[in-house]
Amino acid sequence: MEGLEAIRWTGDSVEYIDQRLLPHDEVIRRAATVDEIESAIKTLAVRGAPCIGIFGAYGVALLRRILSDDDAFRAAAIRVRNARPTAVNLTWAVDRVMAAQDMVAEAQAIHAEQRVIDARIAEAGAHLIGRDASVLTHCNTGPIATAGGGTALGVIIAAARAGKRPHVFVDETRPLLQGARLTYYELNRAGIDATLIVDGAAAVTMQRKAVDLVIVGADRIACNGDTANKVGTYSLAIAAAHHGIPFYVAAPRSTFDFTLRSGADIPIEERPADEVTAYDGTRVAPEGARAFNPAFDVTPGHLITAFITEYGIVRSPYVESIPDLQLRPNLMSIA
């Protein structure tokens, strides 16, 4: 996303776009303390699995600079590492920075790698999108979700740049409306034809609008292909299978959790009820209404046609192809 950088390292802070205010206001904030770093992640001002990884990496590198006491630093780093539980990218990036000699350089390397990885994912996936294809997507997986070129949305943008004229149906993605607020906005900026739908309209859109494929991102992927992603993804995968529509997940290797055999062990974050009972301060449900508000769901691997990664298309049997990914050389050492 030219001209819109999700995250920027300044030397004494980490700057970020407050994604809660998009698309109406483009507000850049700076985090310079552990409270500010943790809070930016917890409140979803910074969101998107790769993006919170990069933000966490810079955050921990910054904390190392400002906290000379090792125990205080370690405690602060753990707070950042645990700010959200589901996306594995955050713990992966924090652990990588913690193990490095030069933490700032390592965070910058992770950020630079993300741009290369996103470009490879986009390249690997773009050929799956035919000319004038109708694509359906969920949540936000664009440049602001990765601080690079995006995953699922990066694939769509690459197809558009290759002249394929995709049309995109965008799930609004309740409760926090990342589709309506962020994905529609990013598609707009990229000049791509888009139509917004409510999440419940995805199945009828597949039935009546000749959707050719679904592409989504991921927050954590187990070795059998079970994929945690924004709540609503599982519903979409079931509907895609019902209509015989290919269902792709675009994600970097850092989103795969090679320690997990299946999705049963992925921790699912439950968020406050008021995300469901109100919007933007406007209460909708009756006072005191209870809600079940899991931020993510787990789509079983057998509902996923293939994964689009920086190493190319990963197909089933996933129990073989996913662990194989772990053995591949680091992209930066190839490049």
Place this chain on the structure above:
Amino acid sequence: MEGLEAIRWTGDSVEYIDQRLLPHDEVIRRAATVDEIESAIKTLAVRGAPCIGIFGAYGVALLRRILSDDDAFRAAAIRVRNARPTAVNLTWAVDRVMAAQDMVAEAQAIHAEQRVIDARIAEAGAHLIGRDASVLTHCNTGPIATAGGGTALGVIIAAARAGKRPHVFVDETRPLLQGARLTYYELNRAGIDATLIVDGAAAVTMQRKAVDLVIVGADRIACNGDTANKVGTYSLAIAAAHHGIPFYVAAPRSTFDFTLRSGADIPIEERPADEVTAYDGTRVAPEGARAFNPAFDVTPGHLITAFITEYGIVRSPYVESIPDLQLRPNLMSIA
């Protein structure tokens, strides 16, 4: 719903609760002209398939009183009849009133019948709900949706009154949030345990919360069981089938359209984009965003376990059991 009447005939107007303002404000309005009657239906101030049928019936009876010119009356009645296209109850009720000698008496008969019919539906369906059952529902099908006891929600309320302690997961039902605003409110009033979810969370709720059955209402049902209902119903039916969870549709005979062989011929109302691009009046998507906003979708009959009607449970093969319904005697002549 004791103490809360959705519609009331006053002799020189039709009073109604403005359902757009619930649950925060219980505002009673009166419609006394064709503009007011048509607008109450079009803007969804009055909604719910049986409820708009009854409102339209009283409305046309009122118009007959105030318009002495036959052509003017007929033109006005047609405007009411066509105010919304999908629910067959509206045309059915208007046609019935138009054919009657005493139009007011006929509208009152339709209203009185609805109460009897809803009670029968509730009775027929309540035994499908086990003790401590977990039930998932969509949109609003309670007393304010029928101006009687409700259809799907009437079944749940009847089960609760029989001491079965159901727990209800309520889809918020975007775009207009009838689940969050109306169903949660009605369950609250009835003292029934309820949990709100976003529509996209229905599949993960089925997967993780041991949902025993799904019950929804309907706006129009074809002879093969294909059912038009609030957008999102089709998605829910696919997810229920995927999880092996029974999926019931509760509806009176007046919702069956015996002239239609399949759902392919049901007209689906598309509503303004701003219902999707804004959330309860707050703009969400970028200025000028486009949306596909079908108010309904059509669930194929083969995904529906059974219909709960005032004549009992209607099971497949629907091409036989549904046309049979048309031959049954009027409930009021039995009663």
